[in-house]
Amino acid sequence: MPRPRRNSGQRSIGRGLLEGVRRKRRTPYTPSGRARGRVMTRSALRFVTHRITQHPDTDVIFEAECLKCEWQATPSTDGAAVDVECMGHTGRTGHPGFRRLCTSFALVRREE
Numbered sequence: 001m002p003r004p005r006r007n008s009g010q011r012s013i014g015r016g017l018l019e020g021v022r023r024k025r026r027t028p029y030t031p032s033g034r035a036r037g038r039v040m041t042r043s044a045l046r047f048v049t050h051r052i053t054q055h056p057d058t059d060v061i062f063e064a065e066c067l068k069c070e071w072q073a074t075p076s077t078d079g080a081a082v083d084v085e086c087m088g089h090t091g092r093t094g095h096p097g098f099r100r101l102c103t104s105f106a107l108v109r110r111e112e
């Protein structure tokens with residue numbers, strides 16, 4: 001049974017994303033103080049939890065376009081209004097198919 005979402009539009013993704021941390025290795029010196037061999041860099045990876053949310057100050061935008069002609073519905077934050085426009089287009093033209101688009105903007109933040 002699916003767990004209810006904690007709050008709308010927010011979810012944690014896994015235990016986090018791999019984040020690369022590059023550390024420069026101490027140059028290996030010989031007792032005489034001269035560097036020996038190559039200078040190497042070492043990468044350390046650690047998991048960092050991230051959270052993705054709907055981008056602040058944005059709305060989900062609904063759009064639709066006819067599959068038979070160039071007609072497009074007026075983009076709206078009200079999906080039902082776009083659907084009503086599609087049904088009106090079908091009533092006028094008989095064109096039954098539409099491509100519906102739903103655009104939302106997301107923001108990913110690293111959790112401290």
Ligand SMILES: [Zn+2]
Nearest residue numbers: 066069071095
């Ligand atoms: Zn059409």
